Amino acid sequence: MESKERxxxxxxxxxxxxxxxxxxxxxxxxxxxxxxxxxxxxFMSGQDVIGQAQTGTGKTAAFGIPILEKINPENKxxxxxxxxxxxxxxxxxxxxxxxFSKYMHGIKVLPVYGGQDIMKQIKNLKCGVQIIVGTPGxxxxxxxxxxxxxxxxxxxxxDEADEMLNMGFREDxxxxxxxxxxxxxxxxxxxxxxxxxxxxxxxxxxxxxFLKVTPKEVTMSSIKQAYYHVQRKDKEEVLxxxxxxxxxGRALIFCNTKRMVDELTEHLKKRGYAVEGLHGDLSQNxxxxxxxxxxxxxxxxxxATDVAARxxxxxNVEAVFNFxxxxxxxxxxxxxxxxxxxxxxxxxxxxxxxREIFKLREIERICHTKIKERNIPSVADIMARKADKILxxxxxxxxxxxxxxxxxxxxxxxxxxxxxxxxxxxxxxKMKLGDDMEEIKAEKFHFERTRRIGKGxxxxxxxxxxxxxxxxxxxxxxxxxxxxxxxSRTSRLQIKTKKQEKRK
Numbered sequence: 001m002e003s004k005e006r007x008x009x010x011x012x013x014x015x016x017x018x019x020x021x022x023x024x025x026x027x028x029x030x031x032x033x034x035x036x037x038x039x040x041x042x043f044m045s046g047q048d049v050i051g052q053a054q055t056g057t058g059k060t061a062a063f064g065i066p067i068l069e070k071i072n073p074e075n076k077x078x079x080x081x082x083x084x085x086x087x088x089x090x091x092x093x094x095x096x097x098x099x100f101s102k103y104m105h106g107i108k109v110l111p112v113y114g115g116q117d118i119m120k121q122i123k124n125l126k127c128g129v130q131i132i133v134g135t136p137g138x139x140x141x142x143x144x145x146x147x148x149x150x151x152x153x154x155x156x157x158x159d160e161a162d163e164m165l166n167m168g169f170r171e172d173x174x175x176x177x178x179x180x181x182x183x184x185x186x187x188x189x190x191x192x193x194x195x196x197x198x199x200x201x202x203x204x205x206x207x208x209x210f211l212k213v214t215p216k217e218v219t220m221s222s223i224k225q226a227y228y229h230v231q232r233k234d235k236e237e238v239l240x241x242x243x244x245x246x247x248x249g250r251a252l253i254f255c256n257t258k259r260m261v262d263e264l265t266e267h268l269k270k271r272g273y274a275v276e277g278l279h280g281d282l283s284q285n286x287x288x289x290x291x292x293x294x295x296x297x298x299x300x301x302x303x304a305t306d307v308a309a310r311x312x313x314x315x316n317v318e319a320v321f322n323f324x325x326x327x328x329x330x331x332x333x334x335x336x337x338x339x340x341x342x343x344x345x346x347x348x349x350x351x352x353x354x355r356e357i358f359k360l361r362e363i364e365r366i367c368h369t370k371i372k373e374r375n376i377p378s379v380a381d382i383m384a385r386k387a388d389k390i391l392x393x394x395x396x397x398x399x400x401x402x403x404x405x406x407x408x409x410x411x412x413x414x415x416x417x418x419x420x421x422x423x424x425x426x427x428x429x430k431m432k433l434g435d436d437m438e439e440i441k442a443e444k445f446h447f448e449r450t451r452r453i454g455k456g457x458x459x460x461x462x463x464x465x466x467x468x469x470x471x472x473x474x475x476x477x478x479x480x481x482x483x484x485x486x487x488s489r490t491s492r493l494q495i496k497t498k499k500q501e502k503r504k
Contacts, residue, residue: 009037016040019103020065027099033058038211040066043187048208050201051189057213057337060096063157063187067131068097070155073106076128078148080155081180083136083173085163087113087284088291088312093159094133107131112138115284122147136164136172143179150179161190161197163307170196177204191330222340226374227350227360234440235351236267238376239323241440242349243273243301245377245385248318250294253303254335256324264323265303278304278312306331312338322350325359332363379437390432 009032011021032040035053043049043066053059067080084090094111101107112121112134118141125147132139132148142148156177158164164173177186177200186205190197201208230238243251255261258279265277276290276299287308293299295314304312306326317339326332339346350371352360364371397403414421 023102035213036062042209048205049187050208050210053213059189060093064097071130077152080131082133082157084159090133114138136169140172153180155185157187162192223346225348225371227352227371229352232353244382250317251301251319253321261303275301278308319347325356376440
């Protein structure tokens with residue numbers, strides 16, 4: 001993918017305000033992403049935009065930079081509104097815009113979302129805000145209170161539009177769009193384009209340019225993708241062994257349900273892992289606390305549902321674990337896009353049970369990627385990794401702490417003559433390593449077991465054709481089958497003849 005980056009346009013060659021370029025380069029970015037390269041020139045021209053791209057492709061800059069270019073800092077009225085599905089996404093987008101506008105004095109950006117004191121937001125709005133980044137529900141609250149005025153809004157952006165519709169915000173979105181001046185620029189960005197979104201584009205956009213970055217173009221070359229075929233009862237144990245073996249400094253684990261997030265979080269905490277769970281049923285204070293712990297590094301592993309994770313934008317996520325295969329194939333790209341960012345390497349691990357292998361093959365086909373099967377790390381490998389980690393921690397203690405008192409205790413016990421210092425060291429290692437583990441056998445799913453042999457035959461008759469199935473070719477050996485039928489027919493005829501002779 002490095003060659004792809006070299007082909008894309010640089011920010012400094014795009015005609016963007018020099019102050020924005022300075023801020024972007026300070027953030028460590030030089031080349032535009034595909035969606036930025038397509039969307040920024042169109043957006044800056046004033047044309048409406050429909051952008052289809054996944055999370056992690058740089059959409060915020062794609063619409064945020066052109067918005068900043070259009071803002072008049074002398075005018076303290078509201079000039080642009082960006083709607084997001086979740087509080088986390090609103091805060092994240094607002095933070096990005098502030099970074100881009102670091103050297104553009106006089107431009108104020110305010111995130112507005114439920115769960116935060118609305119009076120505090122009203123106070124900030126009275127001071128003059130040109131850009132609001134908010135959730136539809138809270139923006140509607142301010143509209144009812146007349147604390148935001150739409151008369152000078154010239155740009156509206158719907159970010160993650162598919163997710164907003166999934167969360168039931170369609171009526172709110174349409175109410176907001178009807179209140180905004182008709183002479184405006186409207187941008188819509190979404191990972192998918194279902195009919196309800198297309199209906200909104202037809203009604204509220206004019207001659208919109210359709211821009212698309214397919215999953216094939218999403219940077220995956222920096223992410224090593226692997227899957228493990230496991231039995232359902234072994235999923236949690238395999239996950240723990242992968243965490244022990246690869247020992248990522250920061251990792252995300254994805255589950256399909258809130259209940260699974262809660263259960264897995266509880267189980268891993270009992271095993272001694274520093275984990276927290278994140279899903280839609282948590283209060284805003286709980287969500288903020290969990291995210292702060294994850295961002296600060298006090299919690300190494302975050303377990304989340306797909307919707308709750310839409311607003312997560314944390315640097316240095318080393319690994320993503322798909323504890324459950326996502327229901328929606330698009331979510332696979334969203335998930336693994338959390339790692340391998342900004343030129344860094346990342347890993348993704350997917351646990352596959354039984355027939356889920358077919359869904360994984362569909363992900364490979366649609367996303368134009370290859371996910372390699374891996375063997376579950378052996379007990380010996382995991383024990384060696386754990387021992388190495390323990391010894392490194394011990395070496396750090398030796399270098400930094402005073403061990404005089406501890407040495408006295410060990411020497412005194414050794415002088416009693418029963419065990420030497422090496423035996424005590426081995427015992428401490430055994431205590432840290434924990435209980436003995438057993439090898440986990442990989443679940444091998446055989447395609448021929450479920451394959452229907454022969455067209456038009458009922459599933460129950462598939463077993464009768466198994467003996468004619470050629471594993472190398474993946475097809476039924478017709479010659480063997482024909483020969484088998486003839487032999488069977490001959491045998492039945494012989495049996496029938498014998499019975500007739502007996503009767504005579």
